[in-house]
Amino acid sequence: MAFREERLVTSVDEMLESRGRLIYEPPARLEKIVEQPRRERAVVEGDRMSVFDADGDEVATFDLAERPGLKASFDAVRALLKGDAEALRAGFEVALSADPDGPAPGAWEMRLSPKGEDAGYTLSRILIDGQGAPGLSGGANGGDGGGANGGAAPCQVKTIDVRQRDGGRRVLHLRPRS
Amino acid sequence: MRAGVQAFVRAGVLVALLLAASAGVFALLPLRADLTVLLPEQQSQDLAIMNQALRSGPAGRTVLIALEPEQGEADPERLAELSRAYKAALLETGYYARVVNGSFSLDAGALDPFRDYRYRLNPPLDPGDYTADGLSKKLEELLVELRGLGSPVIEDLMADDPTLRTLEVAQLWRDSGGPRKENGVWVGQDGTRALLVALSEREGFDVARQRAVVAALETAEAAVEADHGPITLTTAGPPVITVKGRETVNAETARLLGLSLPVVALVLLVAFYRVSVVLAAAVPLIAGFAAGAAAVAGVFGTVHVTTLGFGATLVGVTVDYPLHLFAHQRRTHGPWATARRIWPALRLGVVTTAIGFVPLVFSSFPGVAQLGLFTLVALVVAALVTRYALPWTAQPIQLPETRALWDRLAPLHHWSARLRWPALALAVACVGLMSFKGDALWEADLRALSPTPAELKATDKALRADLAATNPRFLVAIQGEDAQQVLARGEALLPTLRDLRETGVLAGFDTLARYLPSRARQAERLAALPDRAALQDRLAKATAGLPFEPGTFEAFVDDLSAAKQAGPVGPGDLQHPALRSRVANLLVETQDGARGFAFIRGLRDPAALDRALADTQVSGVRLLDLKVETESLLRGYRTETLTWIALGAVLAALALGAGLRRARPVMLVSAAVAVSVLATAGMLVVLGTSLTVFHLLGLMVVAGLGLDYAIFLREAAESERPRAAAKADDGDTHGRDARRSVVICAVTSTAVFAILGGAEFPMLAQLGTTVAIGAALSLVFGLIFTGRGQKAGQAA
Numbered sequence: 007m008a009f010r011e012e013r014l015v016t017s018v019d020e021m022l023e024s025r026g027r028l029i030y031e032p033p034a035r036l037e038k039i040v041e042q043p044r045r046e047r048a049v050v051e052g053d054r055m056s057v058f059d060a061d062g063d064e065v066a067t068f069d070l071a072e073r074p075g076l077k078a079s080f081d082a083v084r085a086l087l088k089g090d091a092e093a094l095r096a097g098f099e100v101a102l103s104a105d106p107d108g109p110a111p112g113a114w115e116m117r118l119s120p121k122g123e124d125a126g127y128t129l130s131r132i133l134i135d136g137q138g139a140p141g142l143s144g145g146a147n148g149g150d151g152g153g154a155n156g157g158a159a160p161c162q163v164k165t166i167d168v169r170q171r172d173g174g175r176r177v178l179h180l181r182p183r184s
Numbered sequence: 185m186r187a188g189v190q191a192f193v194r195a196g197v198l199v200a201l202l203l204a205a206s207a208g209v210f211a212l213l214p215l216r217a218d219l220t221v222l223l224p225e226q227q228s229q230d231l232a233i234m235n236q237a238l239r240s241g242p243a244g245r246t247v248l249i250a251l252e253p254e255q256g257e258a259d260p261e262r263l264a265e266l267s268r269a270y271k272a273a274l275l276e277t278g279y280y281a282r283v284v285n286g287s288f289s290l291d292a293g294a295l296d297p298f299r300d301y302r303y304r305l306n307p308p309l310d311p312g313d314y315t316a317d318g319l320s321k322k323l324e325e326l327l328v329e330l331r332g333l334g335s336p337v338i339e340d341l342m343a344d345d346p347t348l349r350t351l352e353v354a355q356l357w358r359d360s361g362g363p364r365k366e367n368g369v370w371v372g373q374d375g376t377r378a379l380l381v382a383l384s385e386r387e388g389f390d391v392a393r394q395r396a397v398v399a400a401l402e403t404a405e406a407a408v409e410a411d412h413g414p415i416t417l418t419t420a421g422p423p424v425i426t427v428k429g430r431e432t433v434n435a436e437t438a439r440l441l442g443l444s445l446p447v448v449a450l451v452l453l454v455a456f457y458r459v460s461v462v463l464a465a466a467v468p469l470i471a472g473f474a475a476g477a478a479a480v481a482g483v484f485g486t487v488h489v490t491t492l493g494f495g496a497t498l499v500g501v502t503v504d505y506p507l508h509l510f511a512h513q514r515r516t517h518g519p520w521a522t523a524r525r526i527w528p529a530l531r532l533g534v535v536t537t538a539i540g541f542v543p544l545v546f547s548s549f550p551g552v553a554q555l556g557l558f559t560l561v562a563l564v565v566a567a568l569v570t571r572y573a574l575p576w577t578a579q580p581i582q583l584p585e586t587r588a589l590w591d592r593l594a595p596l597h598h599w600s601a602r603l604r605w606p607a608l609a610l611a612v613a614c615v616g617l618m619s620f621k622g623d624a625l626w627e628a629d630l631r632a633l634s635p636t637p638a639e640l641k642a643t644d645k646a647l648r649a650d651l652a653a654t655n656p657r658f659l660v661a662i663q664g665e666d667a668q669q670v671l672a673r674g675e676a677l678l679p680t681l682r683d684l685r686e687t688g689v690l691a692g693f694d695t696l697a698r699y700l701p702s703r704a705r706q707a708e709r710l711a712a713l714p715d716r717a718a719l720q721d722r723l724a725k726a727t728a729g730l731p732f733e734p735g736t737f738e739a740f741v742d743d744l745s746a747a748k749q750a751g752p753v754g755p756g757d758l759q760h761p762a763l764r765s766r767v768a769n770l771l772v773e774t775q776d777g778a779r780g781f782a783f784i785r786g787l788r789d790p791a792a793l794d795r796a797l798a799d800t801q802v803s804g805v806r807l808l809d810l811k812v813e814t815e816s817l818l819r820g821y822r823t824e825t826l827t828w829i830a831l832g833a834v835l836a837a838l839a840l841g842a843g844l845r846r847a848r849p850v851m852l853v854s855a856a857v858a859v860s861v862l863a864t865a866g867m868l869v870v871l872g873t874s875l876t877v878f879h880l881l882g883l884m885v886v887a888g889l890g891l892d893y894a895i896f897l898r899e900a901a902e903s904e905r906p907r908a909a910a911k912a913d914d915g916d917t918h919g920r921d922a923r924r925s926v927v928i929c930a931v932t933s934t935a936v937f938a939i940l941g942g943a944e945f946p947m948l949a950q951l952g953t954t955v956a957i958g959a960a961l962s963l964v965f966g967l968i969f970t971g972r973g974q975k976a977g978q979a980a
Contacts, residue, residue: 015330015339020731022331040333048333054268056287056368057333064368066290066334067268076336174339 007180009038014175028180030087036080050080075128078120079168079176082132086163097121098132113137133167190580191460198467198577206474209481245384247280247401247421248647252377254414260375264367267378269412273404274382279397281761282383286370288358290337297760298354302345303713303747304706306699307356311712313347314719314744319726322347327730344739357699357766377418379647383765384423398427420644428640436944444939448503448932455928456510457584464577465506471573472502472566476558484554491554501885502566503936504892504929505530506574510583511925514917519578523571532843533895534567537888539839540832544884547828549821555881556828563888590924594904597897597923601971604855611859614866626822627874639944657811658787660695660797662780663804667755667771670780671702676802677782684796691786696755696770706752716745825877829884836891849898856962856969857890863965864958878950885951886958889933893966896922901972926963933959 013022026040036050045060053070070077078097085094094100098118118132168176251266252258267285274283303309312318326346329338341350364371370379384397398419405417452462480487508530513522541563544556618625660677664670674697681693701709714722719741727737755767771780787793794807841850861883868879900922937959940952 013331013335017343017733017736018327018330018731019733020327022327022335024331038333043328043331046333054272056268058368062367063365064264064287066288066337067368068290068336069272073336 009181010179012175012177012179014173014177016173028083028087030084032088034084036084036087050084053077055080073128074122074125075170078122078125078129079132079166082118082134082168083166083178086134086166094118097125128170128172130169130171133165133169134163135165135167136163191458191577191582192463194577194580195460195463195467198573199463199470202467202470202474206470206477209474209478245423247382247384247397247419247423248644249380249382249401250372250377250418250647251380251408252416253412254416256413258376260366260371263371263375263378264369266408266412266415267369267380269408270378270404270415271380273407274380274400276407277400277403279385279400280382281385282765283380284358284382285378285380286365287368288355290334295337295341295350295354297762298357299344299350301747301753301758301763302349302353303710303744304701304753305353305357306701307352308701309349309709309713311709314713314722316722316725319347319722320730323726323730323732343736344743346737346740357763383761394423394427397423418643418647420640420647425640425644432640432944436948440939440943440948444936447935447939451928451932451935452507455507455924458581460581461506461510461583464574464581465503465510467574467577468505468566468569469502471569472562475565476560476562479561480554480558483557484550488551488554491551491558501888501933502562503932504889505534505567505570507929507932508896508925509570509574509578510581511928512918512921513578513583514921515585519575519581523575527571528843529895529899530567530570532840533888533892534563536836536839536843536891538563540829540836540884540887542835543828543831544825547824549824552825552828552877552881559885590920593923593927594900594919597901597967598904598971600968603968607859607863607965607968608855610866611862614862614869617866617869621869625869625875626818627876657809658784658790658793659808659810660693660782660784660793661806661808662695662782663777663806664780665777667773667778667780668703669804670771670778671697671700671755672704673802673804674780674782675702675705677797677800677805680796680800681782684793689787689789689792689796690784691788693782693784694770695782696767696780699766700755700758701752703752703754710748710751713744713748715748716741719744821877822880825880829880832884833887836887840891852969853891853894853898856894856965857887859969860890860958860962860965861887863961864954867957867961868954873950873953876946876950878947879954882951882954883958885955886962889929889955889959890962890966893926893930893962894970896926897966897970900926901970904972926966930959930963 007028009026009028011024011026013024015022023042024040025042026038029037029039031037034052038048038050040046040048046065047058047062049056049058050070055068055070055076056064057066057068059065068076070080081097082094085091085097091100098120101117101119102114103117104112104114114136116134116136118134120126120129120131163180165180166178168178170176249270251263251270253262253266256262268287271283271285271287274280298305310318313322323346326338326342326348329335329348330342332338338348341348344350364373364375366375371377372379382401401417401419401424405415409415448465449462452465453459477487477492480491508526509519509523512526513519517525538560541556541560544552545560547553547556662670662673662677664673674695677695678697681690681695684690685692713719723737723741727734755771758764758767769781770783771778784793790807790809797805797807837850837854840853841847844850844853864886865875865879865883868875873879900919903918903922934956937952937954937956940948941956943949943952
């Protein structure tokens with residue numbers, strides 16, 4: 007699915023934008039293809055993120071375990087795309103609220119607070135806007151544990167807003183391919 | 185019955201005591217297993233220094249790894265995946281400081297070592313980047329980087345280092361320039377396996393640690409297999425060779441002992457029908473071995489495994505002494521009387537052989553000197569034990585009568601004297617064959633001397649070939665009064681080397697000057713950078729119109745000013761392992777200054793490089809061809825050893841002359857020995873063997889055996905002279921006993937050394953083959969040259 011990401015870095019007074027596509031391959035592989043400002047590609051697998059340049063050569067690898075904030079946000083994205091409420095709750099305190107007066111019916115808002123101390127050191131919270139994802143809401147509320155979304159399209163997430171303690175922000179706008 | 189029990193008790197007690205003493209000696213023995221002890225002390229200085237660099241540098245801690253999936257296609261994607269998984273798993277074990285698979289890891293801390301010295305290390309710094317315009321351009325690039333996938337790292341760096349200089353430095357320093365890359369990781373030449381290089385935590389001399397370091401490789405393999413299916417793991421490098429080599433040593437020792445001990449026991453049982461003889465025969469052997477090892481440890485401080493391996497082969501030589509004692513024993517004479525009777529002949533053989541080994545002790549090659557001393561001491565001690573301790577053990581042993589079969593040998597012995605001229609002709613033919621072969625006679629590869637099993641060496645070589653960069657043949661040595669002069673000279677060579685790379689004369693090069701500029705060069709670069717005020721001013725201009733918060737780059741201004749103030753860094757300042765590992769392989773402090781190396785990859789035209797180096801007019805620079813250097817080293821090694829052997833032969837002949845006193849027997853015994861040695865050498869050459877120093881040493885052992893056999897066989901022949909027989913009390917059996925004794929010895933030696941000839945260690949195999957052939961031939965030529973043929977008998 008296509009994404010548009012806005013980043014806010016504390017020392018920069020401007021939203022830094024990039025665009026591209028996200029490809030999720032269950033259970034754990036996430037590929038992030040950036041088309042703007044520069045073609046590059048990252049593959050997140052387990053705790054490892056590898057960055058490839060436009061020619062497909064690997065230019066760098068990161069150990070996400072050493073960057074708990076980054077890891078937590080990738081974990082959240084993966085859990086959301088998979089619809090795995092249990093994984094989500096393992097890493098975060100999950101609070102779900104629906105706004106009946108909101109502009110779109112069935113819209114919900116989720117607030118994730120990191121549980122892990124090291125993740126919490128850099129990561130403040132993750133706010134997620136979504137719409138009509140019965141599986142997920144059921145999992146989050148009812149605690150039936152399975153969180154299986156019963157075949158419903160898992161991607162009902164519209165934005166993922168990752169907020170860092172230092173004031174940095176990373177807002178991912180997702181648009182399912184129609 | 186009582187005597188039988190006592191026979192066991194006495195021999196058993198001595199063997200147990202000696203084994204305990206040997207165990208004590210071995211517990212205290214400082215063992216060495218590296219090849220360097222085999223290198224001469226006055227070797228080519230360049231080789232010595234390079235060896236030092238490779239030994240003390242991280243090369244000694246480096247493990248080379250190849251991975252391939254056991255099933256399915258080894259496509260680049262799959263290999264990259266395996267490579268990454270293995271790297272992570274290996275780091276997880278905690279035994280490795282670094283694991284490199286070609287990918288550029290930006291894990292936490294990976295950039296730290298480069299951060300501190302980023303304005304002083306190479307690549308060259310462009311002062312243009314630090315003008316207002318340059319900075320502005322760099323900052324705009326920074327904004328793009330911040331939008332990219334590397335942004336977490338960039339974000340960490342930007343305040344200190346907005347020009348991202350750290351990344352540039354890290355790229356260069358961590359670039360291997362080596363193997364082929366696919367999908368971001370190293371793969372072999374044919375692309376079917378992923379390659380990794382791991383650096384173990386620290387130098388581990390203790391066996392347990394080395395073993396753990398190697399075991400971690402398999403732990404990581406298991407971890408990867410759990411997720412990715414079965415893989416084939418190939419490992420090499422010094423730690424692996426040390427551990428696996430040790431395992432092979434143990435397995436081989438067990439195998440060789442398991443084969444040779446029963447064979448020796450069987451021969452002795454067939455000859456003497458007494459188990460106690462077998463036990464008693466071990467006494468001089470163990471005593472000699474322990475004494476030899478102790479003497480070497482005492483004189484040289486350490487004992488090389490090669491020496492011990494060689495020492496172990498003396499099994500086949502010293503076992504002859506007790507055999508002589510037992511074979512000569514008769515009902516009418518006790519063992520003490522027998523020992524006294526055979527002592528002159530035994531002593532002559534031992535002294536002559538030992539004297540032959542004396543010159544080797546003074547060899548400039550520590551390995552050869554150790555072997556010489558070991559053999560010398562072991563032979564003398566074994567002989568003394570046979571003369572003065574063994575009879576006590578042998579006293580209660582009752583030997584059965586010698587069988588009449590042995591009497592049939594006498595006519596054959598005397599008849600064989602007719603073959604003297606053909607034997608001499610054969611020896612001349614062998615000399616002719618060897619001189620015809622010339623230099624091709626000799627092994628040119630130094631590694632043939634290595635105590636490492638052939639298979640491990642082959643794996644190591646194949647992996648190094650795949651990693652390409654690590655086993656260069658050509659290198660440029662750069663000599664200087666100190667490290668700075670070496671660096672300056674290296675810097676002066678850089679443009680030439682780059683040109684040669686452009687024109688295809690060479691594929692690549694690696695030298696310290698690529699990474700670390702000389703102090704003068706660093707000072708120049710630092711001077712070109714703006715001072716604090718100027719930088720602040722320029723930065724203010726550059727950030728105008730860009731969305732950076734004011735004060736963001738304070739740390740950058742501080743760092744750059746601090747670097748300017750601190751001035752240049754030298755090789756000694758680079759203490760972080762990631763930096764030091766680069767320096768240690770490329771620069772060595774020597775007694776007379778410093779020596780740097782430029783390793784050359786894929787050199788197509790050595791003459792062109794040599795000319796180009798001369799044209800640079802930089803002094804202290806020399807192109808070395810390691811192959812040529814090694815060959816000349818081996819030639820020197822050989823010439824020296826041959827000289828010492830020749831000297832030993834002359835001394836031995838003199839000793840023989842002093843012992844036998846008459847010219848004719850001296851000539852006959854010498855001829856028997858010389859023909860045996862030459863025929864053995866000729867046989868090896870005919871079999872297509874390239875001779876090494878170990879063959880030469882094997883030939884010395886052959887000479888020792890030949891002497892021993894010839895002396896005893898001559899006694900046999902002499903005792904059967906008509907007038908001698910009348911004089912001696914029972915001369916009728918002396919000839920038979922001596923022949924029997926020599927035949928048993930020759931059979932034992934041939935069998936034991938033939939087993940050694942099948943050893944996995946090149947060194948043992950070379951020795952074994954040589955002595956096995958030599959022992960058999962020594963018997964034949966001993967008979968031929970000592971037999972009392974018709975003509976010979978009349979002439980004498």
